[in-house]
Amino acid sequence: MFNVVFVLGPPGSGKGTICSKIQENLGYVHLSAGDLLRAERERAGSQFGALIESHIKNGSIVPVEITCSLLENAMNLHKTANGFLVDGFPRNADNLSGWSKQMSGKVHEQFVLFLSCPVDICINRCLNRGEGRTDDNVDSLKKRVETYNNQTFPIIEHFGKLNMVREVDSERPVEEVYEDVVKVFEAANQM
Numbered sequence: 747m748f749n750v751v752f753v754l755g756p757p758g759s760g761k762g763t764i765c766s767k768i769q770e771n772l773g774y775v776h777l778s779a780g781d782l783l784r785a786e787r788e789r790a791g792s793q794f795g796a797l798i799e800s801h802i803k804n805g806s807i808v809p810v811e812i813t814c815s816l817l818e819n820a821m822n823l824h825k826t827a828n829g830f831l832v833d834g835f836p837r838n839a840d841n842l843s844g845w846s847k848q849m850s851g852k853v854h855e856q857f858v859l860f861l862s863c864p865v866d867i868c869i870n871r872c873l874n875r876g877e878g879r880t881d882d883n884v885d886s887l888k889k890r891v892e893t894y895n896n897q898t899f900p901i902i903e904h905f906g907k908l909n910m911v912r913e914v915d916s917e918r919p920v921e922e923v924y925e926d927v928v929k930v931f932e933a934a935n936q937m
């Protein structure tokens with residue numbers, strides 16, 4: 747049974763930044779759904795490249811069958827990990843139901859780490875991210891924020907009703923955010 751922590755929050759809230767620090771220090775393996783999709787988009791011979799790119803540019807969500815299989819394959823490469831940080835997933839109802847169908851019985855969902863940050867700050871962070879992403883532009887960001895508000899936030903609320911959400915204010919400097927995130931992990935694992 748793999749331990750899983752879902753990491754959610756608006757684009758630019760700091761999911762990737764915080765996950766790499768947890769991976770470094772706490773023995774969890776960081777799996778970014780967005781990174782896995784971008785790698786699949788670049789993979790020679792992939793039948794999904796064009797489909798993935800169109801969703802990324804439009805800020806819409808790739809069908810779960812693709813994303814969930816990428817996540818499961820990646821998990822199977824790290825069978826001895828303490829757990830997995832599933833970053834940027836589940837982002838909508840299709841993601842959630844597909845995950846449940848494919849992964850129930852194989853994973854233990856520990857909690858949802860929710861990095862909360864005002865959207866205007868998040869957008870500025872993305873515009874200054876400097877990774878050359880095709881979706882870090884004003885047009886795509888508008889759509890990504892809309893998708894976040896309409897589709898992803900309801901998923902966070904769903905987990906909230908199950909008492910699974912641990913919210914950390916990620917508007918603050920990375921070190922402060924990380925300090926609180928570590929406390930959440932310590933409480934969950936009684937470290």
Ligand SMILES: Nc1ncnc2c1ncn2[C@@H]1O[C@H](COP(=O)(O)OP(=O)(O)O)[C@@H](O)[C@H]1O
Pocket residue numbers: 755756757758759760761762763764871872874875876916917918919920923
């Ligand atoms: N707490 C923070 N304060 C200021 N800048 C941050 C913070 N966290 C992340 N960043 C920066 O904001 C950008 C987006 O962060 P990233 O971790 O890629 O967010 P996400 O994965 O949620 O989109 C990056 O350039 C990152 O260096």
Ligand SMILES: Nc1ccn([C@H]2C[C@H](O)[C@@H](COP(=O)(O)OP(=O)(O)O)O2)c(=O)n1
Pocket residue numbers: 756757758761762778779780781783801802805806807808809813833834835836837841881890
């Ligand atoms: N579960 C997911 C995660 C990402 N995607 C696609 C659509 C998203 O806008 C892009 C980028 O996601 P990513 O998590 O890398 O973006 P942020 O880190 O939040 O800025 O990838 C998806 O279709 N399904």
Ligand SMILES: [Mg+2]
Pocket residue numbers: 761762778780834
């Ligand atoms: Mg990210």
